[in-house]
Amino acid sequence: MPEISLITAFLAGLLGGAHCVGMCGGIVAAMSLQGGRRQPLPFHLGYNLGRLASYTLAGALAGLAGSAAFLSDRLLPVQTGLFVVAQVVLILMGLYLAGLNRAVLWLEHAGGGLWRRLQPVFGRLLPIRDFPGAVAAGLVWGWLPCGLVYSVLVTALASGGPVSGALLMLAFGFGTLPNLLAMGWAAERLRALAANRAVKLAAGLIVAGFGVWGLLGLVR
Secondary structure (H helix, E strand, O other): OOHHHHHHHHHHHHHOHHHHHHHHHHHHHHHHOHHHOOOOHHHHHHHHHHHHHHHHHHHHHHHHHHHHHHOOHHHHHHHHHHHHHHHHHHHHHHHHHOOOOOHHHHHHHHOHHHHHHHHHHHHHOOOOOOHHHHHHHHHHHOOOOOHHHHHHHHHHHOOOOHHHHHHHHHHHHHHHHHHHHOOHHHHHHHHHHHHOHHHHHHHHHHHHHHHHHHHHHHHO
């Protein structure tokens, strides 16, 4: 898998900070401020360890599902089609991060049914009492419907295999960590930076540019 794909996934997670805070803010608050007090750092690490594990598993499954298209020359059109779809979704994700287009958010509706089934499970895990409980809550949290997550999953589908897909989603997950781990003053600074119009535009165009570059590679 090209290294640039891992860089793109990491940047998508990092530069999509405003979306991550908006999507996960309520869950973070529910887990972080139980009983009127802030939970200790190990619990936050546990939440995010579980979340990244779910992302990695989802990426592996997506890579495995798409890998059949890479096993035979007779399936080359399918392989090419998956790659094109992945690059188009990457462009749409970049345009969304830049604040220019919201079309990619339709992907969030695809996971709504799954989350409705998992949400009661998540509720039963609260309040968090220990580190394993924090990891378990994070494992469920990782399946929250999110347009950015699903965009990267489409890329994982065309990554060529379960290992490549898992690494792609893990890189994305690491990119989201600064926004979801940071607290207090640092969190406010990160949110302000992520919401800055110029930063959003530059970040989104960079991500979209990777998608354009991938499509141009097909015609060279």
